[in-house]
Amino acid sequence: MIVANEINKSFNSNKVLCDISLTINRGTFFAIKGPSGCGKSTLLNILGLLDTPDSGKLYFDDELINFKNRTRTAYLRSREIGFIFQAYNLMPKLTVFDNILLPFLYLKKSLFNQNLYDTLIERLSLTRLLTKPADVLSGGEKQRVAAARALITNPNIVICDEPTGNLDLANARFLMSLLKEISIEASKTVIMVTHSNDFDSFFDDTFVFEG
Amino acid sequence: MxxxxxxxxxxxxxxxxxxxxxxxxxxxxxxxxxxxxxxxxxxxxxxxxxxxEFDPHSLYISDNLYSTSVDRLKQSFPDAHVSAFQESPLYRIHTPDEKNNFDVYGVLVGVSLDFERFPIPSLDALDCIKNSTLLYGRSFNNQDFSLNKKVAVINLSMAKLLFGDTNPLGQYVNFDEPSQYMIIGILSDSSDTLRMLERFNNDIAGIEDMTVPFMPFYVPLTSIGYKYPAGKTIVTFKPDVDMFDAYNAVLSLNYSYKNYTYTADxxxxxxxxxxxxxxxxxxxxxxxxxxxxxxxxxxxxxxxxxxxxxxxxxxxxxxxxxxxxxxxxxxxxxxxxxxxxxxxxxxxxxxxxxxxxxxxxxxxxxxxxxxxxxxxxxxxxxxxxxxxxxxxxxxxxxxxxxxxxxxxxx
Incomplete structure (x- = not known):
């Protein structure tokens, strides 16, 4: 369970988040919605431990997150959280294979699960792309690779920042289906920022920023 | 990793x-x-x-060792052997027409005068030269000194080498520098002259910080039979000699040798x-x-x-x-x-x-x-x-x- 309590965040005196409180239960497909510039991504980044709030508290299960402890937040990002970004954020010159296994540069090799890898490669249709460098892939292919990289460590939380924003409808539907599937079958918490209403039926719970 | x-x-x-x-x-x-x-x-x-390649039992002196110095050294180290270390010419003496050229080796005795450049080491030595008996011509006089004339006195052997049967008096010779020196007198190669020159050498050898007695005119003593070609000298001692003692003995001859005396090391x-x-x-x-x-x-x-x-x-x-x-x-x-x-x-x-x-x-x-x-x-x-x-x-x-x-x- 993730609990955010009175989270505040400002950028250069511009208050982006004001006393945001929410609770996300394990295994929930959770959406954060709202108009552009309302602070959706900022909240998501704080929940994903990529950014630090100015004030407020964040709990992962019962652990109060100490954002000043960079080693601990890095550890939680590596073990508990997987990220899927709108801009994919792949390493362009590395192959698909190297991109997917990039987290294991920082993790013990014993945490690598061959079955999970095989399942992801097959499920995301990445077999024929494994040796290609990431920068030659299409948008849909890049996002599938990003999804594989996010899931290869078997994280409990998957953070998605508008992952369908650069995809066509078919690819977007495929990705949403996949995320819904892992949320249900593997009881993973998926937190997604989106401004689209097209996939509202996928979400179990939604936090909406008022305009 | x-x-x-x-x-x-x-x-x-x-x-x-x-x-x-x-x-x-x-x-x-x-x-x-x-x-x-x-x-x-x-x-x-x-x-x-x-x-x-150099003998560790040798001292290398980048200066000339006068015969008296050698004799004094041999009083302490009878088996020391003195020889030329480097026989490169110090000067060339030649006639203006360049027909005859001779490299000048060895200990040289100055007999001309350039007061502006070099001090006189000993008036006694100077008098010795001035009063020496010449075969021909005259010796230096006070006017030569006061007017700093470019005149020269050379020995008979050198005169014959340079001018053959021609009368050397009034002829000119050049040294390394372009100035010409007119020959005004000829010294004998006789033993009296040698003794006189050696006495002169003995005088200047005792004067510290005076490595070049007279410039720029020299009589090359090698050409009149002087024993030790010099300029740079090597003194070799017996293996059982403490080189520190040897070094000090050389310095005791003339303290200025401190700057010119080296071991191989x-x-x-x-x-x-x-x-x-x-x-x-x-x-x-x-x-x-x-x-x-x-x-x-x-x-x-x-x-x-x-x-x-x-x-x-x-x-x-x-x-x-x-x-x-x-x-x-x-x-x-x-x-x-x-x-x-x-x-x-x-x-x-x-x-x-x-x-x-x-x-x-x-x-x-x-x-x-x-x-x-x-x-x-x-x-x-x-x-x-x-x-x-x-x-x-x-x-x-x-x-x-x-x-x-x-x-x-x-």
Whole structure:
């Protein structure tokens, strides 16, 4: 369970988040919605431990997150959280294979699960792309690779920042289906920022920023 | 570790130009360091090989030893052997038409006068010359001194060598300098003259700080049978002689010899000192080059890391902590340093092999003979230190960047 309590965040005196409180239960497909510039991504980044709030508290299960402890937040990002970004954020010159296994540069090799890898490669249709460098892939292919990289460590939380924003409808539907599937079958918490209403039926719970 | 290393190599291969620029400064600095170092070593080795031929029981005196000095030395060391160390001519004496030229060796006695340039060592000695009996012509007089006339007195043997049967009086001779000296008198080669000259020599030998008694006109004593050709002298002692005692004995002859007397070791030390002195300049140059390449490395790395901020952000987002990213940059900097050093070493050897016969006209083997493993390990360690030290702060800067600001670069 993730609990955010009175989270505040400002950028250069511009208050982006004001006393945001929410609770996300394990295994929930959770959406954060709202108009552009309302602070959706900022909240998501704080929940994903990529950014630090100015004030407020964040709990992962019962652990109060100490954002000043960079080693601990890095550890939680590596073990508990997987990220899927709108801009994919792949390493362009590395192959698909190297991109997917990039987290294991920082993790013990014993945490690598061959079955999970095989399942992801097959499920995301990445077999024929494994040796290609990431920068030659299409948008849909890049996002599938990003999804594989996010899931290869078997994280409990998957953070998605508008992952369908650069995809066509078919690819977007495929990705949403996949995320819904892992949320249900593997009881993973998926937190997604989106401004689209097209996939509202996928979400179990939604936090909406008022305009 | 291996994964990080492979990852670094992949990073380099995907940014070839940037990597090449970074390494180039290191290569040049290492090449300068190594080439100057190896050539200095080679110079010392070549010279020391030469000096090793010298007898360690000898003293080398870059001055003339007068006969009285030799006699005094032999009172303490009867078996000491005195000989010419280097028989290079001190002067050439020649007629204006250049028909007859003679190299002048040995102890020389001045008989002309140049008061502005050289003081008179002893009025007694001067009187001795002035009052000497000549075969022909006249000796110097007071007017010659007061007017600083360019006149000369030479001995009979030299006069015959220069002018044959022609009357030498009134003829001119040249020495190394362009001025001509008119011959006004001829000294006898007789034993009386020799004794007179030797007495004169004895006088000046006792005067400290007076190595050149009269200039610029000399009678070469070799040509009139003087025993010790001089200019540079080697004195060899028996093996059981303490060289420290020998050295002090030479100094007791004339304290000014302190500046001119060497052992084989001190010659080598002096050479090493002189090479070390020039090496200091080269080392300073190398240090400046290394600092410059280090600073350029820092600047290039800052630009490089700015360009790589998205990559840093991605790695942090997927769980890399600060220490790991810093460690990865350390590995990259170390690889750059080692690669730069290796290329620098190869470039240095290449330049040495090509340039040595072409420029220095000595075989490459004479240079390669001085090579040791230090010529490989020290440049690598030096380069490694510089790349690590100057790469540290850019790496730290990159690591401390906020993840979100970093990812916004994408």
């Amino acid at each position: 291996l994964n990080i290393l492979l990852n670094s190599l992949k990073t380099f291969s995907s940014h070839k130009m940037r990597t090449m620029l970074t390494v180039l400064g290191i290569i040049l600095a290492i090449a300068v360091y190594l080439i100057s170092g190896i050539y200095s070593e080679a110079i010392i080795k070549t010279q020391s090989d030469k000096y090793i 001190s010659v080598l030390t002096s050479l090493e000192d002189s090479v070390a002195e020039s090496n200091q300049i080269i080392n300073l140059l190398v240090l400046v080059m290394l600092l410059m390449s280090g600073m350029s490395l820092s600047i290039i790395l800052i630009f490089s890391f700015k360009e790589r901020l998205p990559e840093i952000g991605i790695k942090k987002a997927i769980g890399a902590n600060d220490a790991f990213i810093l460690f990865q940059f350390f590995i990259e900097n170390a690889v750059l340093g080692i690669v730069g050093a290796l290329f620098g070493i190869v470039l240095s050897f290449f330049i040495i092999i090509i340039a040595t016969p072409l420029i220095l006209h000595v075989p490459v083997s004479s240079i390669l003979g001085v090579l040791t493993w230090n010529n490989v390990t020290i440049p690598i360690l030096l380069s490694l230190s510089v790349s690590m030290a100057f790469g540290y702060f850019p790496s730290l800067w990159a690591v401390k960047q906020n993840i979100m600001s970093v990812l916004r670069y994408e």
